[in-house]
Amino acid sequence: MTTPAAPATASAVPMALIRALEERSFNAWPARQNVLHRGWVFRISGGYTKRANSVNAVVPGAPFDGVREAAAALYARHGLPTVFRISPLAPAEADQELAEAGYRHFDPSLVLHRPLAAGALPPPSSGVIVTATPPDAWLSGFAAANGVAPHHRALHRSMLDAIAHPTAYALLHADGLAVGFGLAVLERGAVGLYDLAVAPEHRGSGRGQALVQALLHWAAQAGATSAYLQVRQQNAAALRLYDNLGFKPAYGYHYRVPA
Structure with a gap:
């Protein structure tokens, strides 16, 4: 079997494509509640799946000052952990601030894409x-x-x-x-x-x-005219399958979860 290609870097993929795929994924997997906050969305769905219960950037480079505190307060109100999903839309300082605050890097994943x-x-x-x-x-x-x-x-x-x-x-x-x-x-x-x-x-x-x-x-x-999906980086069998079906990495993301 072929070896899947290395993940594309954010700079190699147009930000417009990343934003379009992120928007589609939010719509395709709708959260029960969405709270917009200065270019970020806090998604709340009773704890079912990380994707539907996480903080996500929706505007490229959205400012992060105060976002961590606001998210922590809101998720605590709903009895949920404060989980951040860090995509290329998030600024680098967001990931750095979360790491310094003790949030653990978790579940690195890829968005794969192919024409149809x-x-x-x-x-x-x-x-x-x-x-x-x-x-x-x-x-x-x-x-x-x-x-x-x-x-x-x-x-x-x-x-x-x-x-x-x-x-x-x-x-x-x-x-x-x-x-x-x-x-x-x-x-x-x-x-x-x-x-x-x-x-x-x-x-x-x-x-x-x-x-x-x-x-x-x-x-x-x-x-x-195109297809996309999300897969964990450690799922080697799935990556081989999707590579054989013509899917190639568009960009990666990961989660930051409370320690």
């Missing part, structure tokens, strides 16, 4: 069903495959229902069982891939590739 052409994608596997809304088998199967805690399952469903843009849910069957799950969200000609999961006993058998190809096919047919 409608005629260049294979049709989806016959074992994959794509629907506009999630069937019950998708919801229960994803929760089991991805380890969603029972008390978070209703919250997860409410966040899916809150997605404003067109969606596609891919459900893969094997031996009569639902074993693969994926979500695509289409906005402004770009499709984002989320909630990609395969039941543990079926991993490493091409199920993930079938899911991604089915969602990309749907997106290209719907008019998408």
Whole structure:
């Protein structure tokens, strides 16, 4: 297998593209509450997923003075830890101040990106069903495959229902069982891939590739000209899969979490 390319540096990627992908990702994975604060957004969703419960820059180079204190007060009010997601939109002093305040560097991740052409994608596997809304088998199967805690399952469903843009849910069957799950969200000609999961006993058998190809096919047919997704840097198997499917690093981000 090929080795994934090294992450692109922020200076190598147009800031306009980074901002557009960040905006799409916020819309595709909506928080229950959003508080805007001087070029930053505090996202609050009852503790389900870091992305939906973190502080994010939304304006390139937004000033950071006072942001840490304001965020800490707000998240404490909601009984949540103050988690920062540091993307290239955040100024360097934000990461430095958080490090000096004892916030731990955590979960470095990549945003991957690729172009799409409608005629260049294979049709989806016959074992994959794509629907506009999630069937019950998708919801229960994803929760089991991805380890969603029972008390978070209703919250997860409410966040899916809150997605404003067109969606596609891919459900893969094997031996009569639902074993693969994926979500695509289409906005402004770009499709984002989320909630990609395969039941543990079926991993490493091409199920993930079938899911991604089915969602990309749907997106290209719907008019998408590019695709993006987010993946942890330490997930070597996923990085190989996405590299083989034509995804390349656009930029990286990481979290800062309280010690």
